[in-house]
Amino acid sequence: MMGFVTVRRVVTISALTSAWCALWGELSVANVVSGAAVAVVVSIAGVGTPGRGRIRFLPLLRFVGLVMVDLVTSTISVAQEVLTPTDRTDEAVIAVQTPSESRTHFLLLVVSVTLTPGTAVVDADPDTGTLYLHLLHADRRDATARHVSELAELACQALPTTPPARSGA
Secondary structure, three states, rough: OOOOOOOOHHHHHHHHHHHHHHOOOOOOOHHHHHHHHHHHHHHHHHOOOOOOOOHHHHHHHHHHHHHHHHHHHHHHHHHHHHHHOOOOOOOOOEEEEEOOHHHHHHHHHHHHHOOOOOOEEEEEOOOOOOOEEEEEEHHHHHHHHHHHHHHOOOOOHOOOOOOOOOOOO
């Protein structure tokens, strides 16, 4: 049981719980408890980042900082879109291929992209590493694809995976 509780798993559960509360838009006891319950179930089921491997805190802080900047800038962009009388949206659904090494961080990428207003993951294929994203502005497709690649790279740097320990044979 002790192998189950690792620093990495605790950080993962905490991050997923925080994302859950952010998606609900409210920090409450009910949201924290339900978010933690969902995060534990997801972690036990093996979805998301593996529970083994080290955590590199500087790239993790860069990842979190980038998501926070995305949250602020996209909120401003969506607010401008709502407040202006002219509808300038040109919606699109695009497919973004993630690097194969980032597939162990697929859930983290889905949550990070969906957390920011104006962009939403409408489907995801973990087998191929493809994210299908809804964008409010189709002209941002290339920048969005590059941004997802940057998030994937930072996730891999922050949470490098290690192969499971081999049992002696």
